Amino acid sequence: MKFSLGLVLAISLAGLQFLAILIVVSTSFVTSEKAMLQHARDLLAEAGANASAHSNGFLKPAREAAELSKRVIESGIIAEDDTAQLEQFLFQSLQNESQISGLYYGDESGNFVYVMRSDGPAAFRTKIMRRDPTSVRTELIWRGPDFAEVEAVLDPDDRFDPRSRPWYETAKAERTTIWTEPYIFFSSQQPGISVAAPVMRDGEMTGVIGVDIEISTISNFLSQLAISDRGSALILNDNGDVIAHPDMTQIIVPDGDANLSFVSIQEIDDPVAKAAFTRLANDGVVSIERETQTEFAYQGDRYVSLLKPLLGMDLPWTIAVYAPESDFTQDIKDNRTRNIWLAAIISFAAALAGLALAELILRPVRAFAVRTALVSQGEVPAAEPLPETYKELEKANETLIDQIAQRREADAKILELNRDLSHFSRVNLMGQMATGLAHELSQPLTAISQNVDAAISTASQQKDTNKDLLDILSELDDQAHLGGDILRALRGFVRKDQGEAAPFDVNELLAQTERLLHHEASTHGIALRFDVPPLPMVTGNRIQIAQVLINLIRNAMEAITEADSPVKEVLVSAKAKPKALEIWVDDSGPGIDPDVTLFKQFETSKKDGMGLGLSICRTIAEANGGRLWFDREHKDRTRFCLSLPV
Numbered sequence: 001m002k003f004s005l006g007l008v009l010a011i012s013l014a015g016l017q018f019l020a021i022l023i024v025v026s027t028s029f030v031t032s033e034k035a036m037l038q039h040a041r042d043l044l045a046e047a048g049a050n051a052s053a054h055s056n057g058f059l060k061p062a063r064e065a066a067e068l069s070k071r072v073i074e075s076g077i078i079a080e081d082d083t084a085q086l087e088q089f090l091f092q093s094l095q096n097e098s099q100i101s102g103l104y105y106g107d108e109s110g111n112f113v114y115v116m117r118s119d120g121p122a123a124f125r126t127k128i129m130r131r132d133p134t135s136v137r138t139e140l141i142w143r144g145p146d147f148a149e150v151e152a153v154l155d156p157d158d159r160f161d162p163r164s165r166p167w168y169e170t171a172k173a174e175r176t177t178i179w180t181e182p183y184i185f186f187s188s189q190q191p192g193i194s195v196a197a198p199v200m201r202d203g204e205m206t207g208v209i210g211v212d213i214e215i216s217t218i219s220n221f222l223s224q225l226a227i228s229d230r231g232s233a234l235i236l237n238d239n240g241d242v243i244a245h246p247d248m249t250q251i252i253v254p255d256g257d258a259n260l261s262f263v264s265i266q267e268i269d270d271p272v273a274k275a276a277f278t279r280l281a282n283d284g285v286v287s288i289e290r291e292t293q294t295e296f297a298y299q300g301d302r303y304v305s306l307l308k309p310l311l312g313m314d315l316p317w318t319i320a321v322y323a324p325e326s327d328f329t330q331d332i333k334d335n336r337t338r339n340i341w342l343a344a345i346i347s348f349a350a351a352l353a354g355l356a357l358a359e360l361i362l363r364p365v366r367a368f369a370v371r372t373a374l375v376s377q378g379e380v381p382a383a384e385p386l387p388e389t390y391k392e393l394e395k396a397n398e399t400l401i402d403q404i405a406q407r408r409e410a411d412a413k414i415l416e417l418n419r420d421l422s423h424f425s426r427v428n429l430m431g432q433m434a435t436g437l438a439h440e441l442s443q444p445l446t447a448i449s450q451n452v453d454a455a456i457s458t459a460s461q462q463k464d465t466n467k468d469l470l471d472i473l474s475e476l477d478d479q480a481h482l483g484g485d486i487l488r489a490l491r492g493f494v495r496k497d498q499g500e501a502a503p504f505d506v507n508e509l510l511a512q513t514e515r516l517l518h519h520e521a522s523t524h525g526i527a528l529r530f531d532v533p534p535l536p537m538v539t540g541n542r543i544q545i546a547q548v549l550i551n552l553i554r555n556a557m558e559a560i561t562e563a564d565s566p567v568k569e570v571l572v573s574a575k576a577k578p579k580a581l582e583i584w585v586d587d588s589g590p591g592i593d594p595d596v597t598l599f600k601q602f603e604t605s606k607k608d609g610m611g612l613g614l615s616i617c618r619t620i621a622e623a624n625g626g627r628l629w630f631d632r633e634h635k636d637r638t639r640f641c642l643s644l645p646v
Contacts, residue, residue: 106162231323345355
């Protein structure tokens with residue numbers, strides 16, 4: 001059987017193209033699957049690291065609060081037998097740490113002071129127990145955030161003795177800071193844990209300071225971890241109990257005594273987690289020494305899992321993470337199937353195109369063959385000009401050039417995507433650095449605030465109280481709290497937190513800003529004036545807007561101070577417009593260097609500046625629906641303008 005040369009060319013072209021595409025698709029699938037599985041393991045490791053860091057960050061302040069309170073009492077700054085002073089100190093410590101549920105102190109005589117958060121009739125409740133050899137007096141006091149008493153009652157039936165509690169007995173026996181086993185708090189019915197530290201005097205223990213925290217926040221964090229569509233993370237105690245899970249209803253169950261307790265990994269209503277980690281608890285103890293990744297099967301699906309010990313808190317907890325492989329590879333498999341069908345369609349189309357192309361290629365060849373036959377038969381003179389045999393190849397050449405141009409264009413796009421990916425990586429790194437910096441700075445600020453509170457308390461007890469010292473300490477305390485608020489706002493902004501955008505009074509914010517910066521301006525001999533009429537309410541994150549205003553005013557004062565301007569004045573003014581409110585910060589400084597590009601990261605005119613302040617301020621303004629700019633048309637003084645939506 002003889003075949004047409006055009007058909008052979010078309011079939012060969014289509015077959016070779018299909019084979020090449022199939023090889024490329026198969027190779028790409030294998031390499032992509034390996035890469036995605038490795039990516040899955042990296043995601044599990046990252047999720048485990050995030051859960052570990054969050055857990056440590058959640059538990060560390062409670063331990064530090066217990067140990068700081070211990071040192072304050074041992075140093076005599078707070079007298080442990082002065083119930084009123086001790087209650088106020090515990091109250092202030094509780095306000096400084098939002099994750100703490102309660103702080104308490106019990107002594108060797110059975111006296112007890114306990115300050116905790118309350119659902120009513122006020123935000124906080126204090127229990128004070130005074131015990132003598134013949135009687136016990138228990139007083140319950142509810143207080144508002146300002147420590148004002150709202151309600152107080154006596155409880156004659158309360159016979160609680162702190163000396164008999166496990167946290168007291170363990171701290172007394174070990175003479176060091178200890179963690180209790182996780183348990184269900186009686187009042188809130190939420191999972192919790194306590195940290196206790198013994199108070200020592202002259203080598204003898206006089207009492208124990210304790211801190212209660214609810215660990216349900218860790219479960220909330222686990223529910224937000226982006227592992228995969230069906231992936232999950234949980235935390236196991238060394239006895240096999242599940243103490244944190246994305247679904248809080250999974251971990252608390254009634255026990256045989258009509259109380260609530262933690263569910264064990266063997267009994268949890270999470271079949272995948274049970275299949276993945278039950279084997280760890282079969283011998284009664286869940287304990288691993290280093291991070292371990294494994295694979296397992298459940299109902300025909302393959303899963304990857306990770307076990308990671310929680311380090312840094314002396315707690316026998318294990319972080320467990322799992323995810324199905326198909327969550328990471330299913331898209332690749334679907335894409336492989338689509339590519340195979342696409343290859344078949346392209347090959348079929350290529351076969352049709354090959355037939356047409358073969359016809360175009362063979363037509364001039366046939367014409368030449370016919371002419372040759374006619375010449376050989378003498379029907380056509382040999383001197384007759386040759387026909388145009390390869391004119392069609394010019395069109396093929398044009399098509400090839402067009403294909404090359406298109407290929408250079410999918411390359412340009414790939415290069416652009418690579419640049420975007422590189423930029424995203426840098427932005428993500430800066431976000432991680434900012435989050436870490438905010439986390440690291442929050443701890444010393446908390447310690448500063450607590451130490452200042454202790455200093456204020458000590459100074460107030462002196463016979464000749466120095467009012468100037470008290471004013472300085474009060475302002476230092478305000479600055480520490482403000483720093484903490486700014487760090488929390490920065491951390492929320494980096495983590496894509498929506499913040500608390502709400503209407504607020506700009507007049508009040510400006511008045512607070514004036515009070516905050518008045519002393520700083522006076523120190524540098526700068527006249528700080530606020531010329532502001534009554535303004536309407538605006539909508540936004542009040543703390544973030546305050547951060548922008550303070551940064552702009554301080555920039556103005558720094559410019560005046562560094563240049564030693566003859567006129568030292570900063571004027572803050574504002575004007576309400578139909579849909580927005582504009583605030584202007586004018587200063588009598590030397591102005592802006594024309595060579596400096598404002599609002600560009602890492603570009604600054606300050607000697608010790610990083611070039612991030614104005615960039616961050618503009619980002620905050622835009623995130624709150626406003627705008628920040630430099631008014632170059634205002635010639636008399638340097639003016640920065642901030643607009644906010646009314």
